[in-house]
Amino acid sequence: MRANRIVAGVRIPHPVSNPTVAPEKELGVRTAVARRALEVLTLPVDGPTVFTVDHPGAR
């Protein structure tokens, strides 16, 4: 099995969330990471590729 599309999450202990931001903003972080993951599924890749998330607090 190959993981061709990799979305860089927040940090290793909490890849799709960020406990250091306020709870109401934290939902936005999670949404941004999830949306980016869905988006890159539609993008062509030649091999394993890392995608970043363009959202404050997501990284």
Next chain:
Amino acid sequence: MGVRGPRLEQRTFHVRDVAFGSTFGVERGRLELDRDALAAAVLADDRVARCEVQLVVPGEDARIVHICDTVEPRWRVGGGTFPGWISPIRTAGDGVTHRLAGVGVTVCCELPWRATGGIQTPRENIAEMRGALAQLNPLASLQNIVLEIALRDGLSDEECDRAVHVAELRAAEHLAREATRERAPDEVQIFELGPAEPSLPRVVYVCQITSQGPYAGTFYYGGYLDRLMPTIVHPNEVLDGALVDGNVAGPWIRTPTIVHQNNPIISGLYRDHGRDLAFAGMVLLRGHYYGMDDKYRVAQEASKLVRWLSADGAIFTWENAGNGIMECLYTLQECERAGVRSVFLTWEHGGANGDDTPLQFYVPEADAIVSTGSIDEPVTLPPVARVVGGETVRLNPQLGGERVPAKGPIDLSWRLELYGGAGHVGETRYGRIDV
């Protein structure tokens, strides 16, 4: 006129036999120790509720469990032993230190499992004293003075973590001081980085440790190194007790304190200094940060320090597991790009059959790798006649934990519980032993 660098005079007393007696002393390789006086030194810390002193010798049909750490007995003449713990904080590595070679003081304690969880859960640290697996731990070749201790109830995780190390360090200092104070050593070794021919290649030792809070920490002069920015240390500091290992959460993948005190990379570079190379210094960094930004940051910083030491070559060792390999290899990558030829020491995965991926991460610049062995092959620890440290062992904390008799047999699906086995700095015979 340059400033004189550190000069460490190590006075070695070789020990080949150890026995309880009415006093302390070392005579022709025989160490005598007063069991009650040693326990009393440990019990002077009111966090320690119980302390029993046991002896375990090489080849004995025995197993040591609940190990928290092992230290070589040392005493600095004039005071200052184990700074930051039992002496004021002052840079180690300059002066005169007595050591009892061939002896390890090991502290054993069943640390509490609390809510900390995850990578900070104390795991079972087991040392085999006979059989093939004995070659993988630092104790099987030593005369072992084992402190079986219990801590008072109600201590925080950090207090528990500190108390076990204070216990071993107090005992180690007491033993070395009382046994050797008025005696002449068998051997004297000077550790001083004198001038070397400018034509010799300059080699830096890049030593990566891990430190992630109680039960998963490394201490530098008594303090956790969790937020360490990469720094230059003198190798004498490490030889003289500046680093204390507290990584009970990673038995296989830790560097016990006695290994830091006798780091073979440091002694090897000293041996070759002025002959084949110039030992240009040592860079200490922490790995296993939680985000990519921190990994890149420490790699930039550490590689910058290597270049400032005017290195032609570098030797890299790392500690712990998982993504901790990344800081070390990113640093190596930056060094290679700057023209510093680099060698990497590491243990491997490889799966139970040795045919799976060996490393979790890799950079193409790492083209000179020394393997210290694999962790993944399952092993069964055989029944033994005697266990020291506890009657049961606790396995699989991630699954809620299960207790099995320490006398064995004990099935380990992989080798994580085997104390000090991965041999990150090449101190054990091999990481991989067929049994």
